[in-house]
Amino acid sequence: MTQYVWGYLPEYEKERTDILDAVDTVFRSGQLVLGRSVKAFEREFADHHGLAHCVGVDNGTNAIVLGLRALGVGPGDEVITVSNTAAPTVVAIDAVGAVPVFVDIDPETYLMNVDQVSAAITARTRCLLPVHLYGQCVDMAPLEALADRHGLVILEDCAQAHGAVHHGRIAGSMGRAAAFSFYPTKVLGAYGDGGATITDDPEVDARLRRLRFYGMEDRYYVVETPGHNSRLDEVQAEILRRKLTRLDGYLARRREIADRYAEAFAGTDVVTPVTAPGNTHVYYVYVVRHPRRDELLAGLKEHGIELNISYPWPVHEQSGFRHLGYRPEDLPVTSRVAKEIFSLPMYPSLSDAEQERVIETVRDVAGRL
Structure with a gap:
């Protein structure tokens, strides 16, 4: 797989x-x-x-x-x-x-x-x-x-x-x-x-x-x-x-990959990252949203593509921090976003062919939901 x-x-x-x-x-x-x-x-x-x-x-x-x-x-x-x-x-x-x-977090930039x-x-x-x-x-x-x-x-x-x-x-x-x-x-x-x-x-x-x-x-x-x-x-x-000494090259490649994703998913239900005014994004991870995230990820897994979620469980909802006394509804945007976000592959050595396969598969699976 x-x-x-x-x-x-x-x-x-x-x-x-x-x-x-x-x-x-x-x-x-x-x-x-x-x-x-x-x-x-x-x-x-x-x-x-x-x-x-x-x-x-x-x-x-x-x-x-x-x-x-x-x-x-x-x-x-x-x-x-x-x-x-x-x-x-x-x-x-x-x-x-x-x-x-x-x-809480901003609903567009997270x-x-x-x-x-x-x-x-x-x-x-x-x-x-x-x-x-x-x-x-x-x-x-x-x-x-x-x-x-x-x-x-x-x-x-x-x-x-x-x-x-x-x-x-x-x-x-x-x-x-x-x-x-x-x-x-x-x-x-x-x-x-x-x-x-x-x-x-x-x-x-x-x-x-x-x-x-x-x-x-x-x-x-x-x-x-x-x-x-x-x-x-x-x-x-x-x-x-x-x-x-190679950092600038890594960043340039990440932006190339990000630009290709943004173009590929424009006009779809896959919400691509928003860069805040004045920011230059380096795309450590390429986090997107979809209203039926879990179904989409399950469909991708059937095609051999397993993607990461950053992050599926907000810290305030984790058992190790229950003593802080927060409820999910105390940070509504954080809790809502965590149910919809996932990360597309993003690293400088990702090939164009690998990225295109991910794009085509995500578009196909998302289009059938």
């Missing part, structure tokens, strides 16, 4: 020589932990975002955890975010002892409805955590204004938005800090887990560096504040350095 999920193997075949050279470079360096490759990647990734600092960590979840801790968010603090996100966003908030507070944030702010609110979902940015100007007015910090969740631009500013450059994931399926993906937190604030950078290394200033000395063992691996850092 054919399963269109992601393009790891075709990408690896195309880039295999460089990837293996990256591995060999690290193994021959004599530095396997926090060595030259991590330092170089941190410098290059920070430069890519026009910021002073980047701290490589072991995964995207801990990029948020350490980001929150470095910003002073802790037990009892409230963090305003969305339920339409990957669960790790909220898991990270819970991990520092803070309380996630959800606002991004945070920033008009609801002001009403959600309380005396306990410490942080705004916008999720730049699916490859485009939340409207940041209203959030920045609220943060300034109420003395809040902004931590951007950029796990799905490498290279996305919002009114001329790149994702990750608009908050006090920003967290990235380099999970293999990401726009900029490693060959295993990886993450980073970036900032222009030297004090936040210093805290991040301590927190990712047990709370120590240097190797195996004195713990100042208990931290984590959350270091980016040297091999993954070297691979990411090589792939960062």
Whole structure:
């Protein structure tokens, strides 16, 4: 059975020589932990975002955890975010002892409805955590204004938005800090887990560096504040350095694929993504909607095409977060959208022929519903 999920193997075949050279470079360096490759990647990734600092960590979840801790968010603090996100966003908030507070999403972009944030702010609110979902940015100007007015910090969740631009500013450059994931399926993906937190604030950078290394200033000395063992691996850092130079090419191909989908499904019941004003979308995933989503996916499966849903269960409806006390009707747009969205294949190594097969099959199955 054919399963269109992601393009790891075709990408690896195309880039295999460089990837293996990256591995060999690290193994021959004599530095396997926090060595030259991590330092170089941190410098290059920070430069890519026009910021002073980047701290490589072991995964995207801990990029948020350490980001929150470095910003002073802790037990009892409230963090305003969305339920339409990957669960790790909220898991990270819970991990520092803070309380996630959800606002609903825009019905067209599925991004945070920033008009609801002001009403959600309380005396306990410490942080705004916008999720730049699916490859485009939340409207940041209203959030920045609220943060300034109420003395809040902004931590951007950029796990799905490498290279996305919002009114001329790149994702990750608009908050006090920003967290990235380099999970293999990401726009900029490693060959295993990886993450980073970036900032222009030297004090936040210093805290991040301590927190990712047990709370120590240097190797195996004195713990100042208990931290984590959350270091980016040297091999993954070297691979990411090589792939960062190819990021523009990855993005161009994703936009080609997105344009072809948009043209193919125009005038059908398949609702294609809406790009918010001022945004440059990078299409981490190509999320569409259909009123009979489950029937459509079942029909596609009969033709050997299994597609992903991002995300079928909003965080506020999951059993692990039942203690927060939210009901589905508290976030009506989030709950409604979750019943209709699904993702079409989107990765740079997707061939034109593979995409055309998906398009033809989706149009055929949807047309018979």
